[in-house]
Amino acid sequence: MSTTAAQTLAGQRVSTAGVVFFTASAATPLTVCAAIVTTGLAATGKLGLPLAFVIIAAVLAVFSVGYVAMARRVPNAGAFYTYVSLGLGKPAGVGASWVALLAYNTLQIGLYGAIGTLAPMLNKWFGIDVPWWVLALVAWVVVAVLGTRRIKHSARVLLVLLAAEVAMVLLYSIANLANPAEGGLSVDGFAVGDLLGSALGPLLGLAVLGFVGFEQSAVFSEQASPGAVRRATIICIGGLCALYALSSWSTIQAAGPDTVIGDAQSSPAAILFVLAEKNLGPWAAEVGQVLLVTSVLAALISFHATCARYSFALGRDQVLPAWLGRTTPRTGQPGPASITQSALALVVIIAYAIGGWDPLTEMFYLAGTVGALGVLLLLAATAFATVRFLREHTDEENTGVRRLAPPVAAIAVTAILVLVVAHYALLLGVPEESPLRWGVPIVFAVVAIGGIVYGIVLRRTRPQVYDAIGKGPARTPVGAR
Amino acid sequence: MTAPHYRKAIPGLLADEFFLAGLDDMTGEQRLEPQALAAGLAAAVLGELVLTRHMVVEAGALRVADVAVADGLQEKVRLWVRKDRSVVLARDWIMVLVGRDIATLVRHRMLAAGKVVRTSRKRLLRKPLELYVPPSLSTAAAAGVRIAGNLSVPRPLSTPDLLLAGLLRATGRDREILSHCEPGVHEELDRQLRENLCPSAAQLVDHTTEVLVTAAVTPLF
Numbered sequence: 001m002s003t004t005a006a007q008t009l010a011g012q013r014v015s016t017a018g019v020v021f022f023t024a025s026a027a028t029p030l031t032v033c034a035a036i037v038t039t040g041l042a043a044t045g046k047l048g049l050p051l052a053f054v055i056i057a058a059v060l061a062v063f064s065v066g067y068v069a070m071a072r073r074v075p076n077a078g079a080f081y082t083y084v085s086l087g088l089g090k091p092a093g094v095g096a097s098w099v100a101l102l103a104y105n106t107l108q109i110g111l112y113g114a115i116g117t118l119a120p121m122l123n124k125w126f127g128i129d130v131p132w133w134v135l136a137l138v139a140w141v142v143v144a145v146l147g148t149r150r151i152k153h154s155a156r157v158l159l160v161l162l163a164a165e166v167a168m169v170l171l172y173s174i175a176n177l178a179n180p181a182e183g184g185l186s187v188d189g190f191a192v193g194d195l196l197g198s199a200l201g202p203l204l205g206l207a208v209l210g211f212v213g214f215e216q217s218a219v220f221s222e223q224a225s226p227g228a229v230r231r232a233t234i235i236c237i238g239g240l241c242a243l244y245a246l247s248s249w250s251t252i253q254a255a256g257p258d259t260v261i262g263d264a265q266s267s268p269a270a271i272l273f274v275l276a277e278k279n280l281g282p283w284a285a286e287v288g289q290v291l292l293v294t295s296v297l298a299a300l301i302s303f304h305a306t307c308a309r310y311s312f313a314l315g316r317d318q319v320l321p322a323w324l325g326r327t328t329p330r331t332g333q334p335g336p337a338s339i340t341q342s343a344l345a346l347v348v349i350i351a352y353a354i355g356g357w358d359p360l361t362e363m364f365y366l367a368g369t370v371g372a373l374g375v376l377l378l379l380a381a382t383a384f385a386t387v388r389f390l391r392e393h394t395d396e397e398n399t400g401v402r403r404l405a406p407p408v409a410a411i412a413v414t415a416i417l418v419l420v421v422a423h424y425a426l427l428l429g430v431p432e433e434s435p436l437r438w439g440v441p442i443v444f445a446v447v448a449i450g451g452i453v454y455g456i457v458l459r460r461t462r463p464q465v466y467d468a469i470g471k472g473p474a475r476t477p478v479g480a481r
Numbered sequence: 482m483t484a485p486h487y488r489k490a491i492p493g494l495l496a497d498e499f500f501l502a503g504l505d506d507m508t509g510e511q512r513l514e515p516q517a518l519a520a521g522l523a524a525a526v527l528g529e530l531v532l533t534r535h536m537v538v539e540a541g542a543l544r545v546a547d548v549a550v551a552d553g554l555q556e557k558v559r560l561w562v563r564k565d566r567s568v569v570l571a572r573d574w575i576m577v578l579v580g581r582d583i584a585t586l587v588r589h590r591m592l593a594a595g596k597v598v599r600t601s602r603k604r605l606l607r608k609p610l611e612l613y614v615p616p617s618l619s620t621a622a623a624a625g626v627r628i629a630g631n632l633s634v635p636r637p638l639s640t641p642d643l644l645l646a647g648l649l650r651a652t653g654r655d656r657e658i659l660s661h662c663e664p665g666v667h668e669e670l671d672r673q674l675r676e677n678l679c680p681s682a683a684q685l686v687d688h689t690t691e692v693l694v695t696a697a698v699t700p701l702f
Contacts, residue, residue: 332514
């Protein structure tokens with residue numbers, strides 16, 4: 001054998017490009033540019049979203065320094081859960097895991113609402129009237145089936161779709177900039193004044209929602225070289241930031257800073273496509289809308305995998321029932337965890353179909369903002385966890401930047417979290433006296449505290465299980481059935 | 482066409498038993514997915530060296546004795562581990578052996594020893610399925626039946642059987658093999674793995690679990 005064992009091992013590693021593609025497809029750029037930008041403009045009535053994307057990207061870049069450094073030292077399956085339990089103690093880890101389960105499940109299930117945007121197009125092309133929930137159920141079947149098998153080949157398909165999405169967003173942006181509204185190009189969108197005021201929190205919260213998925217890069221910390229994870233995280237944050245900022249800014253420029261908010265409020269089905277139709281012709285809007293659906297489908301598959309992985313990691317550590325922590329011998333996938341998630345999604349889709357609620361605003365947007373709050377909560381907890389963990393595990397690689405970055409990130413993320421909670425009604429798009437306004441943050445607080453209490457109960461009643469929390473696959477497999 | 486001539490099989494090679502335990506004893510198809518099969522076989526070959534005391538696992542790292550082994554495949558793996566210091570951890574070696582296609586090497590060893598024959602099965606509209614089946618499919622079930630029988634009594638498993646059971650548990654194949662037993666056998670297997678498995682073998686099982694879990698939760702690209 002001419003190659004050394006280390007070379008053989010390196011040959012099996014995931015490349016930087018692989019990590020970038022997976023992470024970026026989890027963030028679903030087109031969905032963000034089409035849906036979040038429009039709803040953000042409509043709900044907040046402010047133009048500051050492009051600047052908010054840049055600020056959040058900067059905060060996340062600082063955050064990722066500690067995050068990636070920690071990812072190298074600990075096993076990976078339940079990313080946030082493992083990090084919080086190692087950094088802030090095991091009860092906090094269980095609390096984080098419950099929040100993560102709630103947040104990711106909400107995000108994933110909410111996406112089914114966006115699949116319904118295909119219905120008007122089906123009507124236009126084929127003249128058939130399909131209710132949104134039929135489309136959601138079709139998507140559900142696809143996700144449920146793919147979730148139980150290794151998606152090697154479909155992942156390649158998703159790659160092509162991702163490339164098409166990015167190309168489409170760039171094309172729209174160029175067309176937007178080539179056809180600005182009266183008055184020509186301006187700095188509207190990037191001006192600090194556009195961001196300040198009561199809309200600051202919601203805009204930053206929406207911008208975080210755009211980047212959700214970037215944290216998936218740490219999943220590869222064992223499969224890819226440490227440098228690849230670091231590079232991929234930076235490329236993702238930088239690339240997504242450039243794409244989002246360009247797209248949202250060019251949208252504002254093309255629609256006109258004075259009229260864009262009114263346009264967004266009157267056409268919730270994405271101002272991006274209205275502009276594309278005007279600038280490039282109907283074909284561009286139609287291609288974009290089809291890609292939007294595939295992008296949502298990609299996000300559904302990706303978040304489904306995340307949910308299943310969390311349940312799996314928790315089942316393996318016996319924080320959730322142990323049967324969730326088993327893989328299926330024929331496929332090697334966390335089958336029981338995947339099926340449980342699919343069942344939950346099915347129940348919600350059926351409930352919305354029976355209740356007759358609006359899939360786009362009451363399912364997709366609501367669930368997205370709820371999930372974003374959960375992810376922010378997790379980011380804040382993880383940021384503090386990395387501060388403590390890296391202080392206790394110093395080594396020669398700990399340069400000044402690595403010592404300085406985690407505390408800065410922790411403070412910044414906490415500040416954003418406070419801003420978001422303070423103006424949560426605006427973000428949700430509900431009146432201040434709506435029960436959701438405090439209901440959602442309180443639910444997250446209760447879930448987090450519930451998890452912490454459960455962690456403490458485990459320490460008393462099942463010390464063996466408590467010891468194994470956060471150790472991941474390195475622990476002894478006793479009782480791993 | 483004359484019937485193939487089967488030599489008498491030499492019992493007891495862990496990797497061979499693992500391969501056979503993965504087979505469906507009705508159809509002869511391999512029931513373990515390729516990654517799980519390869520990782521299990523890699524660990525089993527290392528396990529053979531552990532069982533013959535040519536190798537120990539200390540704090541996750543492999544250490545091999547400087548004594549030659551009679552079996553060709555075992556000797557090949559022993560020399561790889563002996564000469565190559567770029568990788569030391571058991572889990573890394575399992576992945577290296579997977580990368581060097583240990584499954585094919587084990588199949589060749591079994592073919593040469595006459596434990597399996599190569600056949601192919603035609604399938605509608607698909608490539609023919611290539612199968613490595615033992616002369617009698619009941620051989621495939623033998624190890625599983627033995628383990629299940631001993632656990633049901635319950636009676637202590639022999640060291641090779643216990644390691645085999647540990648690897649089958651790591652790959653999830655234990656559910657099928659113990660499916661007809663009382664639910665208590667799983668606890669019994671847990672207990673025996675905890676109490677009777679020597680430290681080297683126990684670490685080997687742990688590292689196999691770790692390799693498989695990491696593979697299972699990582700999306701493929």
